[in-house]
Amino acid sequence: MEEVGFAPQEFGGPARPSEGPPAGAELWLVPPGAVPEGAEVLDTAERERAGRFRRAVDREMYVAAHTALRVLAGAYLGRAPEGLEFARLDCPGCGGPHGRPVLAGAGAGLHFSLSHSGGLGLLAFAPVPVGVDVEGVPEPRTVGQVADALHPAERRELAALDGAARAAAFARCWTRKEAYLKGTGQGLSGTGFADTLVGTGPRPVAPPGWTLTDVRVPVGFAGACAVREGA
Numbered sequence: 001m002e003e004v005g006f007a008p009q010e011f012g013g014p015a016r017p018s019e020g021p022p023a024g025a026e027l028w029l030v031p032p033g034a035v036p037e038g039a040e041v042l043d044t045a046e047r048e049r050a051g052r053f054r055r056a057v058d059r060e061m062y063v064a065a066h067t068a069l070r071v072l073a074g075a076y077l078g079r080a081p082e083g084l085e086f087a088r089l090d091c092p093g094c095g096g097p098h099g100r101p102v103l104a105g106a107g108a109g110l111h112f113s114l115s116h117s118g119g120l121g122l123l124a125f126a127p128v129p130v131g132v133d134v135e136g137v138p139e140p141r142t143v144g145q146v147a148d149a150l151h152p153a154e155r156r157e158l159a160a161l162d163g164a165a166r167a168a169a170f171a172r173c174w175t176r177k178e179a180y181l182k183g184t185g186q187g188l189s190g191t192g193f194a195d196t197l198v199g200t201g202p203r204p205v206a207p208p209g210w211t212l213t214d215v216r217v218p219v220g221f222a223g224a225c226a227v228r229e230g231a
Contacts, residue, residue: 007216008122010034011068025130025227027215030068030121032061041070041082057119065121069114073103076110076125092185100129100185113182115223122215122223128230131183132215133175134223143170149193150177157200169200171222176204176212180226183210 008027011034042050046066053059067081074081089099103110113124118136140163147158147170154173158166176198178188186192198212199205204224206212215223 011064011072011121011123024128025124025126025225027132027225028068028072028123028125029217030061030065030116030123032057032064032119034064035067041067041074043082061116061119061121065114065116065123068121068123069112072123072125073110073112077103089185091187091189094189098187100131100182113179113225115178115182118221120217120221122217124225124227126227129183129185129228131179131181131226132224133178133182134215134217134221135171135175135178136221137167137171140164140167143167150174151194151197153197154200161200168222172202172204172214172224173198173200175222175224176214176226179224180207180210180212183226183228 008029011028011030042063050059050062050066053062070081070084073084077084085104086101087104088101090096091099101112101114102108103112109127111126111128111130113130113132115122115133117134120134122132122134124130124132143158143166147155150158150170150173158170158173161169177193177196180196180198181187181192184192196207197205198207204212204214206226209229211227211229213225215225217223
């Protein structure tokens with residue numbers, strides 16, 4: 001079967017040219033424990049949040065993903081990672097202060113998105129708004145419990161599939177949808193999840209004004225990246 005999607009670089013692994021999607025986006029995979037020795041760059045709030053995770057694997061993944069975010073963003077900007085500051089834009093749906101996360105101050109021209117789930121992280125950096133998502137492929141029985149949240153056309157596509165094929169198609173659709181909605185800043189609030197069509201098949205359906213791609217991730221996961229077209 002043809003392998004579809006873009007292959008990200010691995011944080012902490014050997015450097016190689018990025019194979020990210022258009023618009024100059026760079027994609028990075030973050031495995032658990034991928035923290036360079038001595039890279040203690042998290043701020044107080046991030047360390048406190050990490051300490052609230054009950055499971056060690058979740059705590060390690062949070063630390064790895066947020067350390068990678070700071071180290072890579074610092075490298076792109078030529079700044080010390082521990083000195084970077086983050087903020088949130090207003091939500092485009094309700095206007096509340098919980099929209100897309102952004103770099104504050106001198107880093108405002110670099111857009112990023114971060115996702116981590118089940119022991120794997122995914123990061124994207126771009127000169128335009130960008131969103132990524134990575135999720136573990138669910139058990140087939142789980143799909144039926146949450147598929148009603150999808151677009152009607154996507155529900156019909158899933159209904160024609162069974163078992164593992166249905167679970168894989170659902171995971172593709174879910175990560176595409178989350179990546180796009182994270183890129184817009186809307187997130188999972190409002191009706192965007194059910195109203196947005198991204199498809200469940202091997203090739204994504206990109207919303208107008210966006211490039212939407214699947215990302216090559218380890219077996220058992222699905223990943224996607226959405227990049228806004230133009231400035």
